[in-house]
Amino acid sequence: MASKPSMLDSIRESRVAGLFGGRKAAAQDAAIAAAALRSDRFRQEREGDWKRLEGIVSRIERGRMRSMSDEDLLALPVLYRTVASSLSIARETSLDAATLGYLDGLVQRGWFQVYGPRQSLGTWFARFLGGGWSQAVRGLGIDLVVAFAVMVAGTIAGWLLVAGDPQWYYALFPYGDGDPRVPGASAAVLHGTLFGNAQQDGMSAFAAYLFSHNAQISILAFALGFAFGIPSLMLLIQNTATLGAMLWLYHGQGQLYDLVGWLSVHGTTELYAILLAGGAGLHVGRAMAFPGELSVVEAAGQAGRRAATVMAGVVLMLVIAAMLEGFARQLIDNTPGRLLVGGSMLVFWCAYFFAFRRDPGAAA
């Protein structure tokens, strides 16, 4: 039954003209009734909810969370679900591309808010200190043990290499011109490098510089875990081999005890941090190499998030280590005092990571 454009539907036309001339509220009801399409009636009935959700989401996005009424906040999840259900109905019944696009975007924005980050940087940090960090460290599990074993092995290897052939020392130690710490140096010279630097200039600036340097090394150890953890291990071995070489050098002149004191002030914290960083890198690498039942990407993601939490803590530990290195080591000029500081830091970290088992969820 084809009809031609010349044929007019005059009855309908007059009805429409009358309805649109009415008052606003009446006009809206009338518009719903008069809408030609069922999908338009559907839209007109729900438009109010959509607009309200859009308003709330826009305000949250602009960071005006505090000025929002409780009513609006409580309404957010309900409205989100309403609009989400509108979207799934509209997808099956409507061909209005603009409305579908709008709903798609709105549900997406609502979803980002309803399932968005719940924590600000501040609350995250509070939870992190209140148990989240130590939980993540314990979560590394076997990787931490492996990293520790590698560090011990690296130290021993460094010692044995230099003991076998002192030329190795120059390869292992970041040797600078005029550095008195070389094989063959006398006990007095070596002793001088360990004590009597209390009046050194620019100590705190030196500490800040050390921190930047160490932070980069440990972040490197973590990031290299990305290549299946092998570079992380190599970095650990290289760093601890230097330590082994140094230990050998001072041992030869009977200064081992004093060197350990000198190192322990900041070393317990710093080596601990490097251990955690290496463990974290290994954790990511192992998860990628042996993902188990998960996909590689999922496994890497899971391990990566845990390792990242550990790494945030490592950066914090390095700040503390740099402060100890810059101030405490120079100011405490005797070995028992240094050992006391270093030892108590070691006890503190061990207790914090392995004895402090508070659920971070309950901390907030």
Next chain:
Amino acid sequence: MNARIAIPGRRVRTEQGLRARARAQRESRDRVLITPEGIPLHLTLATRSARAGALMIDFIIMGAAMLAATIALAYIAGGVFNLFQKAKDGTAIGHAIEFLFIVWLAVLFLFRNGWFLFFELGARGATPGKRLLGIRVAARSGGRLTAEMVLARNLLRDIELFLPITFLLSVKGDGDMGGAGLAATAWFLIFALFPCFNRDAMRAGDLIAGTWVVEAPKRKLEAAMSAAPAARTAASGGAYRFGEADLAVYGEFELQVLERVLRDNRPEALAAVQAKICAKIGWDPGRGEERAFLEAYYTQLRARLESGMRLGRRKADKFTEGS
């Protein structure tokens, strides 16, 4: 329709083929994510160029902020000259300047590591640069974007970008691009090009963190074309009525094109589309009433296709055998 399927090796440049290719290109960035309510959510991945642009903008803003902090601290220190001389004095002024130096290092460190963290943990999940380009970070799983994810993706940024770049700069400073320089360049390129070698345009940090960067569209609710009064009434006072056969020639794709044409509202496009439809259904195009004609055709075509949808019959485009 089956006859149109091209024999391998001989691609026919049909209108349909071109259309399918355009759709495939668009869809290569479309991802469907199932929300916890079980609703499929359509996300569009951000383009790699948009992400690079966002990073540039962030760097420019960060650079400006760092410069401002440096100048402010130098001003507090009372001028940059003789700063280092005084720092070594060991006097009270020296200590004060040393303290400011530490503050400066801390500020730079905070900017470098805190900038992305702070903004990506906010309600918009985007740094100012990302916000300007309309993209944001989201969790790949469809769940909540957690602080750990944001942390992980930004820690990796250090190794992907800052480390090789600082290294390259220091190598170049010596004027010697030896093996170390090449290694740093290779390193930088591996991470910089990482997003080009996976389907989801993830950089290494995204992979580790379980995130991706998607477009965050903001659309206004536009008036329904079919609800406009003109859809039913022509300017001359009449209404168009189309028959079953007149409407059966087009499908959903053409309906959407028609909707776009109506929203753009360009007279020459309206006239061209009207002429095309009239030629197809064998009507005489009337002059001066293009919009009214097209609105009426749009409304009635939509009514027809939507009632078909309710019965489970869909017609994707004009090539689909109609119901």
